[in-house]
Amino acid sequence: MASLPLLRLFSLAIRQLLRDARAGELRVLFFALLVAVAASTAIGYFGARLNGAMMLRATEFLGADLVLEGSSPARTEQVRSGTELGLEHAQVVEFSSVIATDNGIQLSSIKAADDVYPLRGELKSAPAPFAPEEPGGGPKPGEAWVEARLLTALDLKIGDSIDVGMKTLKLARVLTYEPDRAGNFYSLTPRVLINLSDIEATGVVQPGSRVSYRELWRGNASALETYRQLIKPGLAANQQIQDARDGNRQIGGALGKAERYLNMASLVAVLLSGVAVALSATRFATRRFDASALLRCLGLSRRETMVLFSLQLTVLGLLASVSGALLGWLAQLGLFALLHDLLPTDVPPGGLLPAIAGIGTGLVALAGFALPPLAALGRVPPLRVLRRDMLPIPSSTWIVYGAALGALGLIMWRLSLDLLLTFALLGGGVIAALVLGGLLLLLLKSLRRMLARAALPWRLGLGQLLRHPLAAAGQALAFGLILLSMALIALLRGELLDTWQNQLPKNAPNYFALNILPADKQAFTDRLMELSAQSAPLYPVVPGRLISINGQPVQDIVSKDSAGDRAIQRDLSLTWAADLPEGNKLTAGNWWDQQPADEIPGVSVEGKVAESLKLKLGDHMVFTVGGANREAKVTSLREINWDNFQPNFFMIFQPGTLKDLPATYLTSFYLAAGHDQQIVDLSRSFPAVTILQVEALLAQLRSILGQVTLAVEYVLLFVLAAGMAVLFSGLQATLDERIRQGALLRALGAERQLLVRARRIEFGLLGAVSGLLAALGSELVSMVLYRYAFDLPWHPHPWLLVLPLIGAVLIGGAGVFGTRRALNASPLTVLREG
């Protein structure tokens, strides 16, 4: 027989597929693929869109989606390429300048912004100090909006004029809120906001003066990403790109964490879907042994047989994947519609990537798990038609399965962009499966001996498990994986999110008070006590700049864009303290005792900054403080919990070191909502003090946490769906056999109750064993995750021991339900078989 052209094979494949469509295993494979692709697509969309929504909110703290910042103006082509991409653009220039009036002088932080600023969030301002604030607007040319403390410091009122450089501006409103201020609580100088068109007239901005130019951009994610890639290579040494993550340390950290949590939940669902596909794909292939032998007998070559079945799988895979992706997309649409009250209104669409990733998941899992048995199909000897017991010779199946797992890992990695998490889940899963599977096999084999004299329902139920210990072990592992996934998600939803929530205490300070003068220190503390506000200690603050480390200028040491770079770009808030502040943890060196200071005083440095400044214990630093140089020696490194909203400092000096310098004090405190009047009164009594409300930021963090929690809960639903797909794929595989058995037993006179009991024993036991595996596996995986992915101390979870019980009930129930056709099969079936 001449070899068949591909087209003929293709049409043969399609015809066979249509004919087989009635067969159970084809439908189950289709269903498993559909669920797998739908789950990973929906979760992908849900995660991406939610993440987008969270990012969008976070961008408010940047005033834009993306900022190009530099100490010189952005080059024309850098701006032009952004506008050509259709991005919205705003410009801001910031610099320090002294505001002088007859009443005195005040160093101020001037911000000149154009009319479209800010691109995200809104300015808030009031017509007079302590008057109610209103959102929107901005200073017109010739106007200045200023912080209330400038009015106090220079004894000005709204309507007066000030000079910024050579330009006279009219004080129009009191500035109460700048969206992009949040990252910079401790700026010590009051803000003056002016219109960008006035900047030239001020004459302050000259070549060489210390100015920050900010190009603000807003637009859709892909355009922003294109823009980022476009300008990245051409960035000058003094330029850097910022996005929501960089805008604010707390928000950035929270977003990172949120992404990690969501990722983990999604990966679990993808892993589970992969297993469902694997189970049914294997069955699809093994069921084709006979057909394959027959085709070979009829003259098809080995290669043609392989191509034929591969084509079938491809067509099936594409059909199921595309419908799955569509289903997943619809599911997340529905989900967002259901949740519209809880979610921000401007949830961005997720793009195509989640759908493609979803389809990829399905196809890779299909190929990975159907190909090894399919490869075996090619080796089915034609003689099998005559002798059914001739099975194909096993080959290097392990290698192929390994490749399949690798592919699945690749997908998980692509979805999460988190290699560590992928390894932890996949590697942990595989090792756990191998070890536990081996143990299980031993257990089943020893059970077999004990069973010879058990009662009939036990022998019927267990006989089913024990006849193929390998298959039973595989099934227990698959079911175990479902329970393990659910346990992990429960762990995530419960413990991990709680831990996070606890790091964000309910009474986290919602106000910062800056610029408290030494003379007011006691009075201010007393007033806070009266208000029964929970206050952090008052920290002295002296502005200073780091000049050199071990005799080398710092500019030569730090790399661009690092935390260290940002730290030396501006004045640092230097403080001193006798005790280690709350939320700080020493990572190296020792905290000083109360002993008198050495000749060179000690300083404790925050770890991240120390790292980028390449500081070690014992290094010698020089700061310029109040016009004079001060030396210090690194005596300890600290880790700071930035989430706690306490005043935190990069540099803490040994007490007594900076005492001779003029210091102001800084603190944070919590005051329950509804005390607005008290805050106004407090501001009036201490006009020099700047009181900043950080409620918005806190609310933002809580909302991120809330959304992640919600998302994880919904992902759990998909995990359940994928779990059900696994369960029913597993059950379907044994259904024909069970129907035959059920009918035979009934023909022989068994009552329905006996069959039900045998099934309950079989699936209950299978479920209990799966639960045990899941409990052990969850502990193993959680140990890895806590240690490496979430950086949390691990402790055992005794509640996981209810898993065997849950497994017995769940798998037992689903097993009896899933095989009910076998219970209700008419005993007449046995006659029809012959």
Next chain:
Amino acid sequence: MGASILTAKNLSKVVPSAEGELTILHELSLELNKGDSLAIVGASGSGKSTLLGLLAGLDLPSSGEVTLAGQGLSNLDEDQRARIRAEHVGFVFQSFQLLDSLNALENVMLPLELDGRKDARERATELLQRVGLGQRLTHSPRQLSGGEQQRVAIARAFAAEPDVLFADEPTGNLDSHTGERISDLLFELNQESGTTLVLVTHDERLAHRCRRLIRLEAGLLVAPLEP
């Protein structure tokens, strides 16, 4: 002539089909006494297996009545009919129908256990020895040849000492030599235990070993042959 053990009165079976109602069996009556043997012959699709299913209480007729061991089957539910089968009926199938998850001995023990008998193991061992499989007690069905599997099935059928034994093409899946030996065994055991035998077959030689023979054509009894 003994008391009647199995009677069928005006049995009809009608099933819905694409072309309207399809009559598989039409107004069929017969009566069998204890120790009788009856062969049901006919072409494929003539309704043989349907009749066997109705007589054994595996299925219910559209009209008419089957009485097995003095009990009318029509008014019983599936579980009650199962109990009657456990007590009074044995089966031998064309495709042997052994449970793969049980070994030879356990397969034979099955009907005894369903009947709640304490001596299941001893009785099953005895029977397997009787059919010549004393050395194969713990073999699983997959380890046995077709003829051996049918012997296990026959041992299982006679295990609970049924009043009526239904055999559906018992030699249909076997070569003629093995088939011959299986039918010998079937009739020997039938004689020994005085069981009533109802046999569906294509095999005229096997059919003629029965005392009575009926021929079905399109659901109608065309040739009630009495010996």
